[in-house]
């Protein structure tokens with residue numbers, strides 16, 4: 001069974017083609033990462049799946065129901081964190097969550113307390129008085145608190161500190177371990193690669209790649225700088241598999257690595273290493289990998 005099926009799903013805003021002909025099947029129990037740069041069409045897709053927008057063309061089924069026509073029914077079974085959640089002014093988190101819980105037909109107080117504690121959230125302050133990260137936590141609690149069959153998170157990590165990002169990753173993994181489904185969007189690979197099993201990459205409204213997380217990692221390009229105690233020759237680095245763009249500046253070697261770091265680390269270890277720094281794979285670099293292959 002599929003938790004989400006999009007068929008030819010398309011959304012235009014005037015002349016802007018925010019989403020073009022999306023076909024996507026997400027099986028029940030999958031954690032799906034939806035990646036793309038800002039403006040790519042992630043939020044538009046999610047709003048279509050949540051029945052909040054009318055499609056220009058195509059259709060979306062969520063948990064076996066029509067996303068738009070049966071949106072009200074679906075919202076009880078879906079936990080949705082919007083990209084810019086809006087909260088009632090002045091209302092404490094506790095009251096807000098209780099109100100939502102009633103709308104959803106009753107939510108376990110123990111579950112709300114557990115989520116609140118794990119995220120270290122203060123429910124007594126008005127949500128609109130909280131910092132951005134703490135407001136985001138309220139949004140996360142309401143998305144998980146009714147143990148929905150499908151959790152949809154639009155850039156859930158924004159504003160979260162790294163420790164809370166780990167908590168969020170655990171929450172996502174727990175949902176998947178129970179056979180429920182998670183759809184999460186991000187413009188950063190790092191935010192989805194630890195939890196997603198499959199990833200789709202969207203760019204300018206079009207799904208340009210669909211890959212298992214291992215394949216994405218294998219294609220991801222990382223920038224590395226290694227500073228040695230003494231200058232080293234460039235040639236052995238340039239000869240390594242997956243290594244490109246080698247530049248030697250004084251005692252430092254700058255290069256890019258596609259896929260495994262292991263051969264590079266082992267070669268570097270033959271010299272005295274002072275520092276080793278590596279940037280996260282840039283989404284644009286991963287795109288380049290796909291495009292180059294398409295053109296080849």
Ligand SMILES: Nc1ncnc2c1ncn2[C@@H]1O[C@H](COP(=O)(O)OP(=O)(O)O)[C@@H](O)[C@H]1O
Pocket residue numbers: 013016017018036037038039040041042043044045
């Ligand atoms: N309500 C709207 N009216 C007009 N244009 C919109 C609207 N919502 C989104 N867009 C445009 O659609 C494109 C995709 O936006 P969005 O789905 O928000 O991307 P993402 O979430 O990937 O950053 C952008 O060009 C954006 O400006």
Ligand SMILES: [Mg+2]
Pocket residue numbers: 039042043044083154155
């Ligand atoms: Mg967005």
